[in-house]
Amino acid sequence: MDPITQHVSLPDGSHVVAKFFMPADGPRAAVVLPCAMGVTQKYYRDFAEWLASQGFAAITFDYRGMGLSAPKSLKNCKVNISDWAAEDCAAIVATVKTQVPDRQLFWMGHSLGGQLVGMIPNRELIDGVILVASGNGYWKTTSPQTHRNSVLMFYVLAPLFTPLFGYFPGKRLRAVGDLPAGVIHQWRRWCLNPEYMMVEGGTIRQDFADVRTPMLSISFTDDEMMSATSTEGLLAFYSSAPIEKDRLSPSDVGTSRIGHFGFFRKQAETSLWPRVTNWLTRRHAA
Numbered sequence: 001m002d003p004i005t006q007h008v009s010l011p012d013g014s015h016v017v018a019k020f021f022m023p024a025d026g027p028r029a030a031v032v033l034p035c036a037m038g039v040t041q042k043y044y045r046d047f048a049e050w051l052a053s054q055g056f057a058a059i060t061f062d063y064r065g066m067g068l069s070a071p072k073s074l075k076n077c078k079v080n081i082s083d084w085a086a087e088d089c090a091a092i093v094a095t096v097k098t099q100v101p102d103r104q105l106f107w108m109g110h111s112l113g114g115q116l117v118g119m120i121p122n123r124e125l126i127d128g129v130i131l132v133a134s135g136n137g138y139w140k141t142t143s144p145q146t147h148r149n150s151v152l153m154f155y156v157l158a159p160l161f162t163p164l165f166g167y168f169p170g171k172r173l174r175a176v177g178d179l180p181a182g183v184i185h186q187w188r189r190w191c192l193n194p195e196y197m198m199v200e201g202g203t204i205r206q207d208f209a210d211v212r213t214p215m216l217s218i219s220f221t222d223d224e225m226m227s228a229t230s231t232e233g234l235l236a237f238y239s240s241a242p243i244e245k246d247r248l249s250p251s252d253v254g255t256s257r258i259g260h261f262g263f264f265r266k267q268a269e270t271s272l273w274p275r276v277t278n279w280l281t282r283r284h285a286a
Helices: 041-053 081-099 142-167 179-191 196-200 204-209 228-239 274-283
Strands: 004-009 015-021 030-033 057-061 104-108 128-132 165-167 178-180 215-220 241-247
Touching: 004 081, 004 274, 015 041, 015 081, 030 041, 030 179, 041 057, 041 081, 041 178, 041 274, 057 081, 057 165, 081 104, 081 179, 104 274, 128 274, 142 165, 142 179, 142 274, 165 179, 179 196, 204 228, 215 228
Parallel strands: 030 057, 030 104, 104 128, 128 215, 215 241
Antiparallel strands: 004 015, 015 057, 165 178
């Protein structure tokens, strides 16, 4: 399936690149697939194509500084995670509502993608949210493997190499991926604080508490990044939203491994992906 590529303009004159995977007939609804930290939209292509085959318009995109939305040099990319939510995500939501009018819009956030909903200014346009392997990223409550890696990442690699290169050279370091300096600085601040993004202050806590959009949280017992405590920590921020929880072990779906990234792999097409379309169909009917 060849998706439709769109360059979505932002207030600062830059743009994010999005791909629309459209079903053959009119879409039942639209599903936006925001990326996890350091992951590009290409990773979600198989799942997006499958959603389109099930009658849903699926939209992937790269945040500024990532994948197809990255400039030639990240040294000049002045953006942080709050900008991704307030500008990149908001622009995608507005564009999808224009391109797929009169249809429900669902937000299916993998990891970071699910953390940002309360920071999107036009989030009232979102009719339902699915969180996949998404949780509070505070390093002391993450899974043991990530707990260990975070010490090196946030106390050594990020503060040492970011000033040296003008961005975080994650590809060279085999850690997360290349990230704009503003992104890694803000993410480090969040991950080192028990309140995670709430450390930003202002109205952010109330913004999350004001979210009343129905949610489905899908988490995994063998997630090497997010622990059960991490998952519950994020859901607590969405204190007013009706949330269904689907916590799965690999044996529940007849596989030996899911982890933080396994849901979006092609191998999960028959075991995991229908859980999403079943929920979307129920919400669409509602």
